[in-house]
Amino acid sequence: MLASLGLILLCQLIGEAVVRGLGLPLPGPVLGLLLLLMLLLARDRFTVLAHGPLRNDGVENASKGLLAHLSLLFVPAGVGVVQKLDLLASHGIAIVLVLALSVVVTLLATVLTFRLVSRLLKQQDAR
Amino acid sequence: MKDNPFSLWVYLSQSPLLWLTVTLLVYATTDAVSLATRRHPLANPVLHAMWIIGAFLLATGTSYTSYFAGAQFVHFLLGPATVALAVPLYENRRRVVSSIVPMLVALLAGSVTAVVSVVLLAELAGLPRDVVLSLAPKSVTAGVAMGIAESLHADPSLAAVAVILTGIMGAIIVTPLMNRTGVTDYRARGFAAGLAAHGIGTARAFQVDEIAGVFSGIAMSLNALVTSFLVPLAVTLLVR
Numbered sequence: 001m002l003a004s005l006g007l008i009l010l011c012q013l014i015g016e017a018v019v020r021g022l023g024l025p026l027p028g029p030v031l032g033l034l035l036l037l038m039l040l041l042a043r044d045r046f047t048v049l050a051h052g053p054l055r056n057d058g059v060e061n062a063s064k065g066l067l068a069h070l071s072l073l074f075v076p077a078g079v080g081v082v083q084k085l086d087l088l089a090s091h092g093i094a095i096v097l098v099l100a101l102s103v104v105v106t107l108l109a110t111v112l113t114f115r116l117v118s119r120l121l122k123q124q125d126a127r
Numbered sequence: 128m129k130d131n132p133f134s135l136w137v138y139l140s141q142s143p144l145l146w147l148t149v150t151l152l153v154y155a156t157t158d159a160v161s162l163a164t165r166r167h168p169l170a171n172p173v174l175h176a177m178w179i180i181g182a183f184l185l186a187t188g189t190s191y192t193s194y195f196a197g198a199q200f201v202h203f204l205l206g207p208a209t210v211a212l213a214v215p216l217y218e219n220r221r222r223v224v225s226s227i228v229p230m231l232v233a234l235l236a237g238s239v240t241a242v243v244s245v246v247l248l249a250e251l252a253g254l255p256r257d258v259v260l261s262l263a264p265k266s267v268t269a270g271v272a273m274g275i276a277e278s279l280h281a282d283p284s285l286a287a288v289a290v291i292l293t294g295i296m297g298a299i300i301v302t303p304l305m306n307r308t309g310v311t312d313y314r315a316r317g318f319a320a321g322l323a324a325h326g327i328g329t330a331r332a333f334q335v336d337e338i339a340g341v342f343s344g345i346a347m348s349l350n351a352l353v354t355s356f357l358v359p360l361a362v363t364l365l366v367r
Contacts, residue, residue, distance in 0.1 A: 005207070008207045008210050008211055009207060011213075012206050012207055012209075012210045015210070026351065026352050026355060027209070027268070027270055027271045027274075027351055028206070029205075029206040029209035029210050029270075030209060030348045030351055030352065032206075032209070032210040033209055033210050033212050033213045033216075033348060034213070035210075035213075036210055036211075036214075037213040037216055037217055040213065040214070040217040041220075059214065060214050060218075062211070063210075063212075063213070063214035063215075064211075064215075066204065066207060066208045066211045067208060067211050067212070067214075067215070067333065067340075070208055070326055070329060070330040070333070071154075071172050071173050071330040071331075072150075072151075072154045072158075072172075072173075072176075072201060073201055073202065073204050073205045073208055073326070074173050074205075074269070074291055074294065074326060074327055074330075075150055075153075075154055075173055075176045075177060075180070075198070075201065076150065076194075076195060076198035076199065076201050076202040077202060077269045077287050077290075077291055078177040078288075078291040078295075079177055079180045079181050079184070079191065079194060079198070080191060080195075080284055080287055080288055080291075081177060081181055081288050081291070081292075082184055082191055083191050083284060084284065084285055084288050087258070087285065091254055091255075094252040094253075094254055095249075095254070095258070095262065095292075096296075097248075097252070098245060098248040098249045098254070099245065099262065099265060099289060099292055099293050099296060100296050100300075101244070101248055102241065102244040102245040102248055102265070102266075102293075103266075103293055103296050103297045103300065103323050103324060104300060104304065105240055105244045106237055106240045106241040106244065106266060106319075106322065106323040107297065107300070107301060107304055107305075107319045107320070107323045107324075108304070108308070108319075109236050109237055109240035110233050110234075110236060110237030110240070110315075110318060110319035110322045110323060110346070111233075111305065111308065111310050111315045111318070111319035112308075112310075113232055113233040113236040113237065114229045114230070114232075114233035114312075114314070114315035114318055114319070115229075115310055115312060115315050117228060117229040117232045117233065118226060118228075118229040118312070118314075118315070121228060121229065
């Protein structure tokens with residue numbers, strides 16, 4: 001469990017270091033995600049890697065434990081709303097309406113594009 | 128301590144222990160309520176934990192800075208949790224690879240819609256320029272959005288609030304909206320949830336269906352990438 005958490009942190013650390021070092025415009029943890037994914041794929045090919053956290057679902061279980069409480073992690077930033085009460089008092093309704101409309105439009109645009117493209121591909125395969 | 132209970136409060140309210148405990152206990156309660164309602168969208172645990180803790184801070188006159196000193200230990204885990212998304216992605220890799228084309232096209236359509244719609248709507252509503260800039264990255268995860276807002280000289284903490292509000296609204300609205308559109312493909316539904324509503328949408332997607340959660344996590348990561356490039360461009364083109 002500890003080694004697995006350590007491995008996850010190490011991936012993030014390398015991700016942050018590379019992003020900072022190369023000035024990449026992407027968040028460090030996203031690079032860490034890619035790194036961990038490559039490690040897991042490499043493990044299946046090279047048995048030498050199947051040690052410590054990469055054995056017996058170690059890192060898998062630690063990751064699932066973290067993801068099971070993903071919502072909790074947004075609470076501290078969310079409470080930051082208390083700092084913005086004056087702004088919300090003057091523009092709150094407009095801000096909430098703008099965000100709500102935009103999120104609905106975005107959900108629809110994404111889901112419909114996804115469906116449309118996968119249906120077109122299926123038709124092509126059928127021919 | 129007996130003669131001055133107030134000094135105990137002063138001591139505790141400045142220590143990380145109290146606010147870490149409050150964060151965990153309040154969330155554990157709102158999450159239990161959410162579970163008891165069989166994960167009803169309106170019983171969103173983040174939303175209710177937020178206002179309960181916020182009200183508690185206001186009632187006790189505690190500053191957000193002292194609160195965050197304790198809550199930062201939870202906040203910190205956002206990074207490792209993003210890395211952890213590699214595991215569901217790995218376990219469902221065949222499914223993911225087989226839908227790579229629809230994913231990439233939907234990514235482009237969704238991220239452009241997310242940025243352009245919020246900027247245009249905010250301008251239409253007559254919001255001040257610095258507010259418009261802070262709302263622009265609202266569909267990506269908090270850390271990234273704050274970085275984007277900073278680079279535009281907008282307010283990063285307002286950006287964080289916009290991100291959380293967007294995530295909560297997305298998580299509440301996604302299931303009823305998708306049911307109404309009749310889309311039953313959980314890959315597409317999850318992808319939309321993660322793109323529009325980042326980690327809170329992803330947490331919601333995992334509650335509904337594991338495949339939806341996986342695709343949501345991918346959408347969230349990819350959208351963070353695309354939006355970092357897109358927002359500065361959209362702002363130059365669209366903002367007065």
